Amino acid sequence: MVTSAAIKRTSETTDEPILPAGFEDLLEFIPDWLGESADARWDIRARHGMAEIQYFYDKMLVRSEAILSHVDQHSLTALPGPTLRLYQLLLALAQAAMAVELHRMPRAPRSPYPHKIRILRGPQPVA
Amino acid sequence: MNDMPKITDICASDITRMAGLDTGPVPSYPYYSPEYFELERENLFKRAWLTIGRVEQLPEPGSFVTKNIEIWNAPIVVTRDSKDHIQAFYNVCAHRGNQVVLEAKGKAARFSCGYHGWTYRNDGGLLGIPDEANFFSVNKKTCGLRPIATAVWEGWIFINHQPEPEVSLETYLGGFGQAFTNMVWGNATKSILFEAHLNANWKVIADAFAETYHIPCIHPATIGSTFANRVNPFSRPISAEFWGPHRQVSTFGNPDYAPPTHARVEQMAYANIDTGNVLGAAQKGAMEAFLAHPAVNPSRSQHWAVDVTWAFPNFQIDLSPGGFWSHRFWPVSPNSTRWEAEFHIPDATTARERLQQELYVARIAEILLEDVTNTERTQRGIESGAFPFMQLQDGEVMIRHSLHHVDKWVKARTVAEALA
The missing domain is CATH 2.102.10.10 (Rieske [2Fe-2S] iron-sulphur domain)
Structure with missing residues (x-):
């Protein structure tokens, strides 16, 4: 998981923005919803309450087409840092959708947390 | 409503007897007995491929x-x-x-x-x-x-x-191996890997992926409506095949499934992407050679969802309109197992495709969580000894077939005898 300290350090050394210009409205979800693997994003959603998940879902859903268009200006195998973070936020929306669209609760019914399943290898490109 | 098909037109019946198996209750002790586990180790896992x-x-x-x-x-x-x-x-x-x-x-x-x-x-x-x-x-x-x-x-x-080895791999796989000859394993180079160390016997976990009777109960939100509908509310299988100790069941899919209207992320991610159902990752159009293979949806049913293929003893390959995935169940002790599941996916070239894969993985993860979490509860129940036998229905035929052949190997003096 990217820590706020790590993002600050990156931004200080490269003058790189945390998110691409035009997506500053989503800064409130960093670092909370930023996970660097499918496994990390699964865990992030599982740790949030339903109100927080719903809030993230609603805000991200209306921005999703704009994010997809922005990301497609680059090759998926070479996303610049700000675009990568923006896209990883959108990938977390897939996790939020599990709670909002399927379970209508933060986690699968009758499932324990923490649980034992690990996604050792997720989809590529873009971890 | 009048032209709604009947379940008997869609699903085979009496597959347990067709497989030459008894229909009575099956013993529970193979799921927890340390002595039985040692026999499995020596006579099954140290002799089978x-x-x-x-x-x-x-x-x-x-x-x-x-x-x-x-x-x-x-x-x-x-x-x-x-x-x-x-x-x-x-x-x-x-x-x-x-x-x-x-x-x-x-x-x-x-x-x-x-x-x-x-x-x-x-x-x-x-x-x-x-x-x-x-x-x-x-x-x-x-x-x-x-x-x-x-x-x-x-x-x-x-x-x-x-x-x-007493028998070659070819002999060991027999008719099953022949049926799957020249299979087109699409997207084999790329995969997603899940792993868990679970407090359950390896057969409890393998059984969890071998029948669809549980789907409306355990997976109501994730895939309940994908595998059942009003005609087949308990997700009875369509057909089954058996080759020696190996087996395959074709499961029922609801042909009318579409993302529900409230599932706006699912609709957005799957826009212009048709994977056949939510369990496969590849686009249907790219899978023609795979789907044309006679071992995939062997009965050519319009109601087909997934073929669950169980290569004896601890390996399952699942075939779906969107490709294949596999499970391996590695016994550790009578009541612990390392389980791995590998799902194969195509290359994503656009942001939407990669998002669809993330949604795919997220849903698979939820389904697996529902499945394997339940296995630890099941193990505790079996181990209590409350019931010396289990009741199996016709749709659970692969579990019965598995237990039958595990027991045969455990008791056989030679591999030839086990395979006879």
Whole structure:
């Protein structure tokens, strides 16, 4: 998981923005919803309450087409840092959708947390 | 409503008797008895051919992977040498038994033991012994990495604990192997890997993926409406096939499934992408050769969702309109298992495709969580001894078939007898 300290350090050394210009409205979800693997994003959603998940879902859903268009200006195998973070936020929306669209609760019914399943290898490109 | 099909038009009935199996309750003790587990270890897992994965894990000469085969109590290394030969070895130094290769995977022409520097080629041969002059005439030819019987079938790598297996892999797979000859394993090079160490017998976990009777109950939100509808509310299978100890059941899919209107992320991610159902990852159009294979949806049913194919004893391959995935159930103790599930996906070239894959993985993860979480509860119940027998219905025929053949192997004096 990217820590706020790590993002600050990156931004200080490269003058790189945390998110691409035009997506500053989503800064409130960093670092909370930023996970660097499918496994990390699964865990992030599982740790949030339903109100927080719903809030993230609603805000991200209306921005999703704009994010997809922005990301497609680059090759998926070479996303610049700000675009990568923006896209990883959108990938977390897939996790939020599990709670909002399927379970209508933060986690699968009758499932324990923490649980034992690990996604050792997720989809590529873009971890 | 009048033209709604009847369940008897869609689903085969009496498949348990068709498979030549009894229909009575089955004993519970094979799921927890330490004595039975030891018999499984010696007579089943040390005599049967076991799958460790696909050849694509070893993409080029020099590629290697290491694995831990708990039921053999053995660390192994599998290599592809410069002649493209794939071979498994005990990952054990001939000097004093240290593990030679410590990385999970990689590429190397030679391996050097970290203890005293004995060095091996990736074809197992011993290359060099530091200060060899101070040993007492070591025969280097007999001190290579010890090979394990290895064979490849349709890209799947199998190993056998017997130094000289009683039957070849071809004989072992028999009619099942023939039925799947020339299968097109689409997107085999790319996969998502799940793993869990679970407090349940390996058969409890394998059973959890071998019937669809549980789907409306355990997976109401994730895939309930994908596998059942009003005509088939309890998700009875469409058909079944049996080849010796191997087996396949074709499961029912709701042909009318579409993302519900409230599922706005699912609709957005799957816009212009048709994977047939939510369990496969590839677009249907790209899977024509795979879907045309006679072992995929063998009854050519319009109501087909997934073929659950169970290669004896601990390997399942699932075939769906969007591709294939597999499960391996590695016994650790009578009530613990390492389970791995590998799902194959195509390359994503657009942001929407990659998002769809993330949604796919997220849903699969939820389904697996619902499945395997339940296995630990089941194990505790079975182990309580409350019931010495289990009741199995016709749709659970693969579990009955599995128990029958496990028991046959456990009791057989020879592999030929077990396969007879």
